[in-house]
Amino acid sequence: MIRYSNKRPRPQIVVIGGGTGLPVILKAFRRQNADITAVVTVADDGGSSGIIRNYINVVPPGDIRNVLVALSNLPEIYQNIFQYRFKSKDQFFSGHAIGNLIIAALSEMNGDGIFNAVQELAKMMKVDGHVYPVANESLILHAAFNDGTKIAGEAEITAAAKTIDHVWVSSTENKQPAAVPEVIDAIMHADQIxxxxxxxxxxxxxxxxxxxxxxxxxxxxxxxxxxxxxMTQKGETEHFSDADHVAVLHHHLQKKFIDTVLVNTEPVPHDYLDHQKYDEYLYQVKHDFNGLRSQGCRVISDNFLELRNHGVFHNGGQVVDELMRLTSRPLSWIDNEFN
Incomplete structure (x- = not known):
């Protein structure tokens, strides 16, 4: 089966996510000849973002801030200012990043939601690509657990440390949310998601x-x-294999929609990870390539590991190099050349 082949010299790539992993990939993409759109979650309710969300009633800005910086062409000193967090002795501003406050202020000034504020800020920060909050309002993440209980709120869900059956989102008015049109248009016209x-x-x-x-x-x-x-994560993916991750995604959308899976096969050295600093991480994800292929996925396995500061990360450059190679190949179910 061949469904897609890229003919454009500058592929259109949409990266969807949030948290600390997304900026690693986006920063590496800046060195490539690609048109990048980042679609960023707006369901965060922890830390500085959660406080700003609750007190000022704006979309949580933290993930958006990190993505803007990752794609910014401003001198490093300006990026560092945007990322600066006030120290604990500052009391009222303690823990808040300056960029979070700027995003919140622009959103309030515009009065029409976060989306236009982020587009204005992207121009100011000379962003290479597009940064789209997935929705123009804050969303609430809900989870149902295997024991039958339900919890609302991202931070509360993780803290519960129970096995999640499924999740869903609602608006703050408990209505079915919708993404901004620009997000849907980017996905439908992309060469790679x-x-x-x-x-x-x-x-x-x-x-x-x-x-x-x-x-x-x-x-x-x-x-x-x-x-x-x-790595597996406490309160989310304990004991998961790579195939388990994909199965959860397919279960939620009720369709086997993932074409290709990138898997790191380099072992994480024993006792390298600082479990106090990175307390959400547990063990290395187990491999189940047969389980991935049985779900219709092409498997690309390689050393995508980067070790730094006693943390475990993806090597953004190596991951993006592989993603760019994929844009020049037709999609095929024959994956043995990659293993």
Whole structure:
């Protein structure tokens, strides 16, 4: 089966997610000849973003801030100012990033939601590409657990440390949310859709559970690539294999929509990870390539690992190099050349 082949010299790539994994990939994409659109979750309710969301009633700005910086062409000193967090002794501003406050202020000044504010800020920051909050309003993430209980709120869901059955999103008025039209248009006209890396239930799925986003991802002619996490996460993916991650995504959209999975096969050195600093990470994700292929996925396995500061990350450059190679190939179910 061949569904897609790129003929454009500058491929249009849409990266969907949130959290700390998304900026790693986006920063590496800046060195490539590609038209990049970042679609960012608006369901975060923890930390500085959560406080601003609750007190000022704006879309949580933290993930958006990190993406803007990752794609910005401003001198590093300006990027550092945007990312600066006030220290604990500052009391009222303690823990808040300057960029979060700027995004909140622009959103309030515009009075028509976060989307236009982010577009204005992207111009100011000389962003290379497009940054789209997935919706023009804050969303609430809900989870149903295997024990039958339900919880609302991203931070509360993770803190519950229970096995998640499924998640969904609602608006703050408990209505069915919709993505902004620009997001749907980007997905439908893309050459490649990239999911992750990032928390499965709290960074990737909050975007896909917006009905018109999920429908667009299932209907697009673009190749859909999932970058599987390297480590399992406490309260989300304990004991998961790579095939388990994909099965959850397919279950939520009720369709086998993922075409290709990028999997890191380089072992994480024993005792390298600082579990106090990165307390959400547990163990390395187990591999189940047969399980991935049985779900219709092409598997690309390689050393995508980067170790720094006693943390475990994807090597953005290596991941993006592989993603760019994929844009020049027709989509095929024959994957043995990659293993």
């Amino acid at each position: 990239v999911l992750g890396p990032g928390s499965l239930f709290t960074s990737i799925l909050p975007n896909l559970m917006i009905s018109n986003v999920g429908q667009a991802v299932c209907q697009t002619q673009a190749e859909v690539v999932y970058i599987c996490n390297i």
